Amino acid sequence: xxxxxxxxxxxxxxxxxxxxxxxxxxxxxxxxxxxxxxxxxxxxxxxxxxxxxxxxxxxxxxxxxxxxxxxxxxxxxxxxxxxxxxxxxxxxxxxxxxxxxxxxxxxxxxxxxxxxxxxxxxxxxxxxxxxxxxxxxxxxxxxxxxxxxxxxxxxxxxxxxxxxxxxxxxxxxxxxxxxxxxxxxxxxxxxxxxxxxxxxxxxxxxxxxxxxxxxxxxxxxxxxxxxxxxxxxxxxxxxxxxxxxxxxxxxxxxxxxxxxxxxxxxxxxxxxxxxxxxxxxxxxxxxxxxxxxxxxxxxxxxxxxxxxxxxxxxxxxxxxxxxxxxxxxxxxxxxxxxxxxxxxxxxxxxxxxxxxxxxxxxxxxxxxxxxxxxxxxxxxxxxxxxxxxxxxxxxxxxxxxxxxxxxxxxxxxxxxxxxxxxxxxxxxxxxxxxxxxxxxxxxxxxxxxxxxxxxxxxxxxxxxxxxxxxxxxxxxxxxxxxxxxxxxxxxxxxxxx
Numbered sequence: 001x002x003x004x005x006x007x008x009x010x011x012x013x014x015x016x017x018x019x020x021x022x023x024x025x026x027x028x029x030x031x032x033x034x035x036x037x038x039x040x041x042x043x044x045x046x047x048x049x050x051x052x053x054x055x056x057x058x059x060x061x062x063x064x065x066x067x068x069x070x071x072x073x074x075x076x077x078x079x080x081x082x083x084x085x086x087x088x089x090x091x092x093x094x095x096x097x098x099x100x101x102x103x104x105x106x107x108x109x110x111x112x113x114x115x116x117x118x119x120x121x122x123x124x125x126x127x128x129x130x131x132x133x134x135x136x137x138x139x140x141x142x143x144x145x146x147x148x149x150x151x152x153x154x155x156x157x158x159x160x161x162x163x164x165x166x167x168x169x170x171x172x173x174x175x176x177x178x179x180x181x182x183x184x185x186x187x188x189x190x191x192x193x194x195x196x197x198x199x200x201x202x203x204x205x206x207x208x209x210x211x212x213x214x215x216x217x218x219x220x221x222x223x224x225x226x227x228x229x230x231x232x233x234x235x236x237x238x239x240x241x242x243x244x245x246x247x248x249x250x251x252x253x254x255x256x257x258x259x260x261x262x263x264x265x266x267x268x269x270x271x272x273x274x275x276x277x278x279x280x281x282x283x284x285x286x287x288x289x290x291x292x293x294x295x296x297x298x299x300x301x302x303x304x305x306x307x308x309x310x311x312x313x314x315x316x317x318x319x320x321x322x323x324x325x326x327x328x329x330x331x332x333x334x335x336x337x338x339x340x341x342x343x344x345x346x347x348x349x350x351x352x353x354x355x356x357x358x359x360x361x362x363x364x365x366x367x368x369x370x371x372x373x374x375x376x377x378x379x380x381x382x383x384x385x386x387x388x389x390x391x392x393x394x395x396x397x398x399x400x401x402x403x404x405x406x407x408x409x410x411x412x413x414x415x416x417x418x419x420x421x422x423x424x425x426x427x428x429x430x431x432x433x434x435x436x437x438x439x440x441x442x443x444x445x446x447x448x449x450x451x452x453x454x455x456x457x458x459x460x461x462x463x464x465x466x467x468x469x470x471x472x473x474x475x476x477x478x479x480x481x482x483x484x485x486x487x488x489x490x491x492x493x494x495x496x497x
Contacts, residue, residue: 001025002278002290002316003309005033006480007472007487009261010062011307014491016268023301024270025292027277031262034440034473035480037255041341041434043383045390046254048337048440050371051075051247053481055218055237060248062484066260071251075376078353082111082198083422085361088352091195094238096217096246097203098195098357099183101235108195116190123186123229131185131230132177132213132221178449179216180208186230198357201397202369204478205333206446215447215477251379257480281306283320287467305467305494309487311445311474314458321468323461329474330451331441335396336404338367338415339436345387346425350375356422360397366404367393367418388433391419408437445474469494 001012004026012022030036036047052059063072080091082098089111092100100108103120112120179200183192192208200208204216213221223233238246250256262272273294280291287304308316311331314324354376357369373390374381384390393415395404405411412435420427445451455475462468469490473479476486 001307001309002313003033003472004028004031004272004274005309005472006035006258006261007033007476007483008307008309009258009265010484010487011309011469011471011491012270013261013265013268014488015305015307015495016265016270018492018495020305020495022265022270023303024265024272025276025278025290026272026274029275031272031274032255032258035254035258036438037253037258038339038436038438040339040390040436041388043341043380043390044253044255045339045373045380047436047438048254049480050254050373050377050392051249052254053479054246054248055481056485058485059480063250063257063260066257066264068250068256068260071256072248073251073377073379074248075354076350076378078350078375079107080354081352081356082195083356083358083362083365084111084194084198085359085363088356088422088424089194090353091199091357094235095195096220096234096237097179098197098199099187099191099230099234100195101231101238103187103191103231112190112194116188116194119188120191120231122188123231126186126229128225128228131182132224177213177221178209179211179213182213182221182224182230183208186224194359198359198368201360202357202394204447205335205368205396206448207399211447212449212452215449215452218482249377278308278316281308281316281320283465288320305469307469307471307491307494309470309472311472313462313470313474317462317468317470321461321465323464324458327454327457327461329454329458330445330448332445333396333400335394335440336411337438337440338393338395338411339438340391340393340412340415340419341384341433341435342389342391342419342427343387343431343433344389344425344427347372347375347389347391347423348387351425352423358422362421365418365421366402366414367395367422368397369394370419370422372423391423393418408435411435411437445478447477467494
């Protein structure tokens with residue numbers, strides 16, 4: 001197993017359950033990938049992902065198998081906000097990626113205005129194929145009211161999206177209908193720019209016009225065709241989700257899942273080697289020969305089955321799966337997380353709920369999202385105590401080129417200014433108890449139609465080599481709700497008779 005992130009650990013555990021003795025090779029000094037941890041001001045915090053989507057119940061089921069069922073917790077019910085160039089407003093409490101199930105809900109109207117709700121309500125009378133098939137005439141879509149919302153400042157997309165680019169004129173869902181095209185056609189620009197665009201930037205570090213609908217919202221296209229509207233489709237998918245919040249976490253942090261996976265794997269005879277990097281893969285009559293580097297020396301390991309859980313797979317496996325030559329999946333945007341621990345009693349009231357997603361072009365703000373972690377997670381608020389707060393700001397958007405301060409002090413100053421602006425609360429440097437910086441690369445591939453087509457070609461090339469498989473967010477899609485079932489199914493396919 002090359003790669004000790006969640007996908008690699010889940011797949012390795014599945015192989016151990018089948019009676020095999022998997023060896024997991026992780027290049028970093030600790031397993032978990034983007035589900036990492038660090039300690040800031042005496043608090044053990046998530047250094048990467050801090051929640052998971054509850055759809056399908058797949059992560060909760062894994063947690064139950066690992067003895068973590070009693071540690072699964074829902075976020076506090078404060079709701080989340082969006083910061084726009086003209087002010088702040090709440091995100092829909094009943095929605096999907098910012099798409100409202102009810103355009104007339106009070107929280108939706110507060111953010112997009114009455115004109116925005118009127119435009120979004122047209123979704124109910126448009127043909128089911130609008131935004132998925134042939135688009136309606138422009139007068140049908142945008143002629144209802146020339147909304148005053150500013151157009152997005154981003155330039156047109158750089159990826160081939162199968163004919164459904166920024167104009168929302170995709171020829172068919174199968175040809176690559178984008179989330180941006182679907183929302184723009186059915187609900188208008190205010191919903192897209194004020195709700196969906198900030199959510200997608202925060203969650204996927206991407207633009208809505210760059211991502212395929214079903215890659216980020218499985219089943220949404222089919223639900224639109226079945227129910228006849230986007231709002232009804234969102235309500236339908238939310239109704240199918242487990243009761244409660246659309247996301248959940250673990251008491252103690254999402255990283256406890258990694259600890260439990262490693263403990264379970266080793267108890268079943270598996271082995272994890274950290275600080276061990278795979279540098280080459282060859283194949284002979286007996287199976288695979290993997291050259292690894294650790295501590296400055298190299299050695300060759302033999303295996304009859306090989307699973308690669310890293311985006312480097314197309315490079316690493318080119319010698320054993322020739323059809324991989326020249327294939328490159330989307331690398332995604334580099335993401336930097338700045339964590340601040342603050343003495344700030346003014347934040348006790350959670351003035352912006354559990355967090356804020358930030359639209360582009362907000363004056364004076366570089367962050368794309370802020371998580372008020374002590375407002376979001378009750379267990380963390382208890383650990384921090386009254387008046388001590390943890391906020392985490394995320395930087396790194398698709399197409400963004402301006403560099404961040406290279407030093408922790410400079411990033412801390414920037415994050416503090418952004419936090420004050422986004423939360424609407426004055427914050428002074430002397431209130432910072434501690435700060436930390438974490439950088440991730442290749443952690444969030446843009447789930448575009450072009451990326452999905454490349455993934456299909458990668459899977460086909462790998463599938464032609466007996467005993468070989470690939471797993472990870474780069475092939476399954478972002479988020480544990482996608483990664484976990486794909487890793488389990490892929491591992492089982494290697495042990496099927």
